[in-house]
Amino acid sequence: MTTDVMEKRTAQSSPLVAAFKHASPIIMGYVPVGAAFGVLAHKTGLSMLSTVLMSLMVFAGSAQLIAVAMFAAGMPPLSIIATTFVVNLRHLLMSASLAPNLRSWKKWEMAIFGYEITDESFAVHSARFSNGDTSKSVSILTNMIAHASWCVASWVGFMTGAAIPDIKPLGLDYALPAMFIALLSMQVKNGLHVFVAGFTGMTAIVLIQAGADQWSVILATLIGATFGAGVESWMKK
Amino acid sequence: MDEKIVLLTIVGMTLVTYIPRVAPVLALASRSLPEPLIRWLSFVPTAVLSAMLFPSLLLKDASFDFSQENVFLWAAIPAFLLAWRTKSFFGTVALGMGLVAAGRYFFG
Numbered sequence: 001m002t003t004d005v006m007e008k009r010t011a012q013s014s015p016l017v018a019a020f021k022h023a024s025p026i027i028m029g030y031v032p033v034g035a036a037f038g039v040l041a042h043k044t045g046l047s048m049l050s051t052v053l054m055s056l057m058v059f060a061g062s063a064q065l066i067a068v069a070m071f072a073a074g075m076p077p078l079s080i081i082a083t084t085f086v087v088n089l090r091h092l093l094m095s096a097s098l099a100p101n102l103r104s105w106k107k108w109e110m111a112i113f114g115y116e117i118t119d120e121s122f123a124v125h126s127a128r129f130s131n132g133d134t135s136k137s138v139s140i141l142t143n144m145i146a147h148a149s150w151c152v153a154s155w156v157g158f159m160t161g162a163a164i165p166d167i168k169p170l171g172l173d174y175a176l177p178a179m180f181i182a183l184l185s186m187q188v189k190n191g192l193h194v195f196v197a198g199f200t201g202m203t204a205i206v207l208i209q210a211g212a213d214q215w216s217v218i219l220a221t222l223i224g225a226t227f228g229a230g231v232e233s234w235m236k237k
Numbered sequence: 238m239d240e241k242i243v244l245l246t247i248v249g250m251t252l253v254t255y256i257p258r259v260a261p262v263l264a265l266a267s268r269s270l271p272e273p274l275i276r277w278l279s280f281v282p283t284a285v286l287s288a289m290l291f292p293s294l295l296l297k298d299a300s301f302d303f304s305q306e307n308v309f310l311w312a313a314i315p316a317f318l319l320a321w322r323t324k325s326f327f328g329t330v331a332l333g334m335g336l337v338a339a340g341r342y343f344f345g
Contacts, residue, residue, distance in 0.1 A: 012272025114259030178333030224284030
């Protein structure tokens with residue numbers, strides 16, 4: 001009964017108002033990271049066009065910050081693209097998990113929705129969907145508002161980049177590690193995940209110390225995920 | 238920096254980001270992935286985040302750094318606690334950056 005009433009109330013309020021409500025926590029997370037990305041992109045020597053275009057096209061915070069760091073380190077484009085692929089491979093799982101709720105949608109609507117799946121929007125939509133709120137317009141509008149805020153935050157960051165002589169006193173170079181800390185805390189579901197986190201982290205460190213800087217993230221992820229899946233299969237037997 | 242190379246890299250990044258985002262939504266309208274693949278994928282987020290995070294906290298120039306100056310490492314402890322207790326993305330990022338800024342001001 002109560003869920004019926006709640007669903008009706010959600011349906012009655014304007015989709016735009018509902019979308020802003022769902023997007024607000026996402027925006028809170030995007031603003032500091034997006035601004036940090038913009039400042040760092042400016043410091044690295046990226047143009048304003050490249051900076052905003054990256055936020056518009058790629059729309060993936062961690063990958064964008066890593067790409068800027070790799071540009072600054074003079075790494076080859078192919079290695080930046082390969083790292084982006086591995087870093088963003090986690091969206092595959094999020095997309096697969098949201099998919100069953102989109103069965104009545106048209107293909108092009110799925111294509112638009114899929115473009116804007118991020119860690120944060122995934123968290124919001126999986127909560128909404130499990131509450132029975134599967135409104136198509138609210139889903140897509142929420143993503144678009146969040147995406148717009150990401151682009152604006154990057155642009156503002158780029159514009160203030162010139163006024164900030166050194167990012168270190170502001171701790172802006174900690175945006176990425178802090179973001180990883182938040183995301184990792186949300187991912188770790190049980191003891192095995194903690195173990196896999198430690199194991200993969202140490203594997204990455206060993207690889208870096210062995211001189212495999214560029215491929216350390218990719219290799220450590222493949223090794224770590226295989227290790228976790230192997231241990232879980234073995235424990236289930 | 239060569240603008241053309243940067244733009245081409247962005248196009249490449251877009252493609253490799255978009256395909257894993259959209260393929261499952263489009264493909265899984267009626268079926269699901271094989272069980273072993275789902276299991277493997279379920280560890281990818283934890284693994285990739287750890288592979289990026291731990292070296293940035295523990296290493297400096299490829300050697301372990303447990304000194305007082307390694308503010309990245311010391312700021313991570315309260316940030317982890319806050320993230321674990323509140324699940325707040327904004328709070329964790331703000332606390333982390335604030336602690337690194339403060340650490341550099343007082344000890345840097």
